[in-house]
Amino acid sequence: MKHNFGAGPCILPQEVFKQASEAVINFNDTGLSILEISHRSKEFEAVVAETESLIRDLLSVPQNYSILLLQGGARQQFAMAPMNLLKEGGKSAYLDTGSWASYAIKEAKNFGSVEVVASGKENNYTIIPKDYTIPTDVDYFHYTSNNTIFGTELFDIPNSPVPLVCDMSSDIMSRKIDVSKFGLIYAGAQKNIGPAGLTIVIVNNDLLGKTGRTIPSVFDYQSHINAKSMFNTPPVFSIYVAMLNLRWLRLKGGIEEIERENIVKSRTLYEEIDRNPLFRGPSAVEDRSRMNVTFVMENPELESEFLALAQKRDLVALKGHRSVGGFRASLYNALPISSVHLLVDVMQEFEENHK
Known part of the structure; x- marks a missing residue:
C-alpha cells in the first residue's frame, strides 16, 4: 500500500x-x-x-x-x-x-x-x-x-x-x-x-x-x-x-468530525518535527497549516537519503515544492492517521540511523 x-x-x-x-x-x-x-x-x-x-x-x-x-x-x-x-x-x-x-x-x-x-x-x-x-x-x-x-x-x-x-x-x-x-x-x-x-x-x-x-x-x-x-x-x-x-x-460525521481528525493528524506530525533533532518546521508555529506540513532537514545534505528511505517504506510525494525545497506532507481529508504514524516512525528510524 x-x-x-x-x-x-x-x-x-x-x-x-x-x-x-x-x-x-x-x-x-x-x-x-x-x-x-x-x-x-x-x-x-x-x-x-x-x-x-x-x-x-x-x-x-x-x-x-x-x-x-x-x-x-x-x-x-x-x-x-x-x-x-x-x-x-x-x-x-x-x-x-x-x-x-x-x-x-x-x-x-x-x-x-x-x-x-x-x-x-x-x-x-x-x-x-x-x-x-x-x-x-x-x-x-x-x-x-x-x-x-x-x-x-x-x-x-x-x-x-x-x-x-x-x-x-x-x-x-x-x-x-x-x-x-x-x-x-x-x-x-x-x-x-x-x-x-x-x-x-x-x-x-x-x-x-x-x-x-x-x-x-x-x-x-x-x-x-x-x-x-x-x-x-x-x-x-x-x-x-x-x-x-x-x-x-x-x-x-461531516465537517466537525473531519476537522477533529485533521487536528490530530497535523498535531502528531508537528510534534515529531519539533522533537526530532534532524528536522525543523520553517513556518511560524501559530500559522502552521493542517493541510500541508512543511519541514526541512537541519543538514540539507541528508534530504535525498531521507526521501529514499521514505520511498522504501511506501511513503510517496514527500518532496517539497520546487521553489522552496525540503519536504511537504499533505494531510488532506482522506489520508488516514495510520499514514501519519508511519511517517513519524520513518523519521524516528532515520534519527536512529544517524546517531
Missing part, C-alpha cells in the same frame, strides 16, 4: 475509487459509462443536484448563496472574481500570503486598482501577516486561506468592512467555516473534494451585476447560476466523483 502525501490531485477514500471505477463501466445501471453519459440526462442532472445539496448541507451555505460547479481551477477564478465583483474604476484589497495569492493579485490588476494590505514575502511567506487594516473604500477584500507551498494557514476569518473573497482551494471541507461571512468562496476541488477538473464557487447573489462592465457570458457568474452549472458541458466525471466523496464525508 502506498501512503500518498501528494499536494496536487488529492488522495481519495478507497470506497470512492471503487464506486467510481464501477461507474466507468456501468453508471447507475444505465448500461452507459459515466464518461459517456449525457450531461443533460436526468441521471446526471440528479448528480449535479445532489452534489450542490451536499455542499450546501456540509458547509451550511445560506439560501441566498449560489453554488456553482465550474472548470478552470483557482487560476481562472483569480480573474473571474474581480471581473464579477470589481466595479469599473474601482479598487480591491488583497492579502499576500504566498505564491497563489500573488498570482491572484496579478490578475486583479487587469480589472482595477489593487491595494496589497500586507505581505509575508519578506519573511519568505513563513508567516501570515496580522498587523494590517482592511480599507473601507474597496469593493472586496481577498485572501488565500491555506498556502500549500509554504505550509501556512489562516484560521480566523478576518473581520472585514467589505465583502470577503477567499481562495479555499486547499482547505475547504477540512474545517468548519461560517459561509455567511463571505461574499465569494472559490476552490479547486482536487485537494479535499474530488479529482482535478472541477472548481467550486459559492457566491452571495446580492453582490452580482454591479460592476458596470460587460462580462463575457462564459465568465459571468450569473450565466452559470441561470444555467444551473450547465452553461457549457460540465466536468461530468469530476462532479460525479466529488459527489461520492462528499457522501463519504457526510457518513463520517
Whole structure:
C-alpha cells in the first residue's frame, strides 16, 4: 500500500475509487459509462443536484448563496472574481500570503486598482501577516486561506468592512467555516473534494451585476447560476466523483468530525518535527497549516537519503515544492492517521540511523 502525501490531485477514500471505477463501466445501471453519459440526462442532472445539496448541507451555505460547479481551477477564478465583483474604476484589497495569492493579485490588476494590505514575502511567506487594516473604500477584500507551498494557514476569518473573497482551494471541507461571512468562496476541488477538473464557487447573489462592465457570458457568474452549472458541458466525471466523496464525508460525521481528525493528524506530525533533532518546521508555529506540513532537514545534505528511505517504506510525494525545497506532507481529508504514524516512525528510524 502506498501512503500518498501528494499536494496536487488529492488522495481519495478507497470506497470512492471503487464506486467510481464501477461507474466507468456501468453508471447507475444505465448500461452507459459515466464518461459517456449525457450531461443533460436526468441521471446526471440528479448528480449535479445532489452534489450542490451536499455542499450546501456540509458547509451550511445560506439560501441566498449560489453554488456553482465550474472548470478552470483557482487560476481562472483569480480573474473571474474581480471581473464579477470589481466595479469599473474601482479598487480591491488583497492579502499576500504566498505564491497563489500573488498570482491572484496579478490578475486583479487587469480589472482595477489593487491595494496589497500586507505581505509575508519578506519573511519568505513563513508567516501570515496580522498587523494590517482592511480599507473601507474597496469593493472586496481577498485572501488565500491555506498556502500549500509554504505550509501556512489562516484560521480566523478576518473581520472585514467589505465583502470577503477567499481562495479555499486547499482547505475547504477540512474545517468548519461560517459561509455567511463571505461574499465569494472559490476552490479547486482536487485537494479535499474530488479529482482535478472541477472548481467550486459559492457566491452571495446580492453582490452580482454591479460592476458596470460587460462580462463575457462564459465568465459571468450569473450565466452559470441561470444555467444551473450547465452553461457549457460540465466536468461530468469530476462532479460525479466529488459527489461520492462528499457522501463519504457526510457518513463520517461531516465537517466537525473531519476537522477533529485533521487536528490530530497535523498535531502528531508537528510534534515529531519539533522533537526530532534532524528536522525543523520553517513556518511560524501559530500559522502552521493542517493541510500541508512543511519541514526541512537541519543538514540539507541528508534530504535525498531521507526521501529514499521514505520511498522504501511506501511513503510517496514527500518532496517539497520546487521553489522552496525540503519536504511537504499533505494531510488532506482522506489520508488516514495510520499514514501519519508511519511517517513519524520513518523519521524516528532515520534519527536512529544517524546517531
